[in-house]
Amino acid sequence: MAYNDTIIRQASSSLEGCNERQTSFLRWFHESGGWLNPKCRFADYETMGTGMVAGEAIENDEVLFSIPRHTLLNIQNSSLGVFCKAYDGQQKNSIVVESSAAPSTSLKWDDVNVGWQGLIMTMMWENFRATEEGRAAFEEFCQTNKEWIAAFPAEEHDTQNENEVAIVREARANMEWGPYLKILPQSFDTPMFWSDAEVEELKGTSIPNKIGKEEATAGFVEKVRPYIEEHASIFLGTLADKPGALDKYYSLEHFHMMGSRILSRSFHVKSGSNKDDRGNGDRSGEDDGENGGGDESDDDSDEEGAEEDESIDNISMVPMADMLNARYECDNAHLFYKTETLEMHATKRIEAGQQIWNTYGEPPSGDLLRRYGYVDLANPCDIVELPMESLIAGRLLLPNSPSKESLLARMAWACSLGMDEVSPLTYPFPLSPEPPYRPDHQGLTKRDYREIAMGMPDDLLVLARVLCLTEENYTKAASKDRLPNPKFDAVERYANGQEIGVTQILLKALEERKKDYPTSIEEDEQLLYPALGQSNNLSLNRRNAITVRLSEKYILGETAKMVEAVAEAVTLKRRLDSQANGSNGQNKKSRKA
Structure with missing residues (x-):
């Protein structure tokens, strides 16, 4: 498989040869x-950043x-949440903040710290504080309101010792992530930032419904921005009244x-313990609004610990660890956590000269594109979703529906x-291993197809059977709340003698699912892999979109071949059984005679 791993620039040592941002x-x-x-050396790649x-x-296991x-x-290491909670409760505590803006909304920090909104606001605030004018404005604000x-x-995770509380707060206030x-x-190739025409290239895939741009925008407009505006003294310090300051640092x-x-680089990181634990430092996990992230869990954790891992409060941006790229089956590094530190081990x-990779798990290209803005040319972990709507559409095309x-x-x-x-x-x-990276089933027989088909999702087969059932059999099953x-x-035999089987519904459902795509396999192959001598003038976003949808069509086609092989076997078996039953009936008549 061909990859473009061209290095544009590589540091000659940990500092020498780095650009200004890397050095800083x-x-x-x-x-x-x-x-x-x-x-270890930083390296800038042509297609991977x-x-x-x-x-x-x-060496193996070297740190x-x-x-x-x-x-x-x-959220825990930043002091934004502390300031916002105190500001929200200032009237209750009879504390007055010297600011031209006073809260006039019922929104509190806990109302906006939902999903990823709190961490996004924290990152925007820390970005503001890292600028020269932001640092000066916030320091002046703190000096003016030092008594407040x-x-x-004290917070729940603060010690009750007053001196230690002061030390912790000072450390938080002085910590800068500039x-x-x-x-x-500074930019992304993810569908979140695509044009409408580019997103249309993803039609048929499940990606458009998972981008979440509209939901994230609504959360910003309805909660985040109003909260920031009415807490401008916290978010802008003494720049609260400066025209344009809000839009400069807190725009959509x-x-x-x-x-x-956060979506592309965050990790789930468990809190420290009294012992040194090792966990999975994979960047994987499900979204929650404008979110993303990785998974940092303890291999020996119990159920309660596992639930802790999934908490949004455990999401962190992890400097240095998020610099490593990832590729399927190439990982050679893993993140482990200890009480006071996180360690990346080989x-x-x-x-020498090999890239250091940290695994993201085994996500399909659709998730890679949505989260990170790239796809693998041939990803054996790709999936295509077959929704129940396709099953219903397939059943409606068959008799006795x-x-x-x-x-x-x-x-x-x-x-x-x-x-x-x-x-x-x-x-x-x-x-x-060669373009266009079609599934390779050379030498496989129909029997092989049937054996592989046995690995299809049980839920899919159950749903197909539910749709097969006659009205009488469905009523019986529903009355007992018992799935087939x-x-x-x-196969279900209807009163008119016709039979409807699971394989028939699946084949029709797969046909209907293919219709969701605006192009055929042949058209996409021609776009991605033009004839020898012809150039591929596709933009990066369009190429990635076609790669995802072509892979999904391959899976649908291969799945249909497996189901067809099973259907042939089912038909043959029923024919033989029918012949055997007929012979048995004839033999019984002969014996009676």
């Missing part, structure tokens, strides 16, 4: 207590870098940019008993 970040990292193995390579051979927990950019600040109530924020991506564009940084020997309303009611009943509305389909075969078993060869 490294100095900040070291001054904040971080440690970087001198064998900044990554890290081994300047010298690195690549160590990150102090206080450098993690999260000194009266802040050099780190400046080294983060800034909001989406910070959200995309998981195998890394030769109940009404659409009746089928929807059946699906609602099945889902109420735990069935998923959407079934993910994956590649059943390995992919060819996931049988591929299940």
Whole structure:
């Protein structure tokens, strides 16, 4: 498989050869207590941005870098939440903030600190404080209101010792992430920032419904921006009355940019413990609004600990760790956490000149594009979603079908008993190593197809069976709240003698699902891989969109072939059974005679 791993520039040492932003970040990292193995080098790639390579051979389990927990950019380490909570309660506590703007809304910090909004606001605020005018404005604000600040109530995670509380608060107030924020991506190739015409290229995939731009914008307009405006003294300090200051630091564009940084680079990081724990430092996990992130969990955690991992409060931006790129089955580094630090270790020997990769898990190209703005040319982890609407559409095309309303009611009943509305389909075969990277099933027989088909999602087979049932059998099943078993060869005989089977519904559903795409496999292949001598003039975004939708069509096509093989076997088996039953009946008549 061909990748463009061209290095534009590589540092000759941990500092020499770095650009200005990289140098500033490294100095900040070291001054904040971080440690970087001198064998590691920054490298700028033509298609992957900044990554890290081994300047010298690195041994297995060698520490690549160590990150102090206080450098993690999260809601707990920033003092924004402390200021906002105190400001929200100032009237109750009879504390007056010297500001031209007083709160006039019922919105409180806990109202806006929902999903990723709190962390996005924190990052925008820290970005403001990292500027020269922002730093001066905030320092002047703190000096003017030092008595009010000194009266802040202790937080739950603060020690009750007054001296230690003061030390912790001073450390938070003095912690700045400016050099780190400046080294983060300044632009993204994710669909969040695509034009409407470019998003249209994703038609048929599930990505457009998962971008979440409209929902994020609504959250900003309805809650975040009003809260910031009415707490301008906190968010702008003495610049609260300066015209244009809010738009300069807290615009919708800034909001989406910070959200995309979280989406592509954040980690789930558990709080420290009294012992040194090792956990999975993979950047993976589900979204929650304008969000993203990774997973930092303890291999030995119990159920309660696992729930803690999923808490939004544990989402952090992790300086240095988020510099590593990722690629399927290329990972050679892993993030482990200790009580006071996070450590990135090599998981195998890394030769000099090799890139250092940290895994994101095994996400499909659709998730890679939506989160990080890139796709793998041939990703065996790709999936295509087959929703229940496709199953219903397929059933309606077959004889003896109940009404659409009746089928929807059946699906609602099945889902109420735990069935998923959407079934993910994956590649059943390995992919060819050469363009156009079609599934490679050379030498496979129909029997192989049937055996592989047995790995299809059970929920999908159950839903298809529910749609197969005669009205009488469905009524019996519903009265007992008992779903049918996931049988591929299940067939229902109707009163008129016609038979409807699971394979028939699946084949029709797959046909209907293919119609969601505006182009065919052949058209997409021609666009991505033009004939020899012809140039590919596609933009990056369009190329990525076509790559995703072409892969999904491949999966649908291969799945249909598997189902067809099963359908043939089912038909043959029923024919043989029928012949056998006929022979048995004839033999019985002969014996009677």
